[in-house]
């Protein structure tokens with residue numbers, strides 16, 4: 148069974164139908180609101196602290212139910228990044244890169260790289 152997930156911003160976790168636009172990067176997405184907030188932070192003298200986002204209250208003060216509700220959304224983001232990474236590794240393999248070279252690039256052993264990605268070939 149294929150589960151169709153909504154695309155969502157990797158930063159504020161809003162789904163695609165609650166934002167004007169989503170821009171994609173490698174395994175991640177950012178919404179127009181987060182781009183605007185980031186531009187404001189860059190333009191100001193504020194430190195680049197993620198807690199400045201009004202949509203991302205600090206997890207340490209978040210009520211349990213809200214914290215728990217975010218877990219599957221964050222897991223979706225992690226899955227999307229993992230899928231993207233697997234695609235990049237598959238492209239490296241298609242080009243003839245060895246598992247040792249891929250492992251070295253990722254800072255892991257050949258065996259670790261193979262264990263993690265060989266099943267996606």
Ligand SMILES: [Zn+2]
Pocket residue numbers: 156157158159160161177178179180181182
């Ligand atoms: Zn966002």
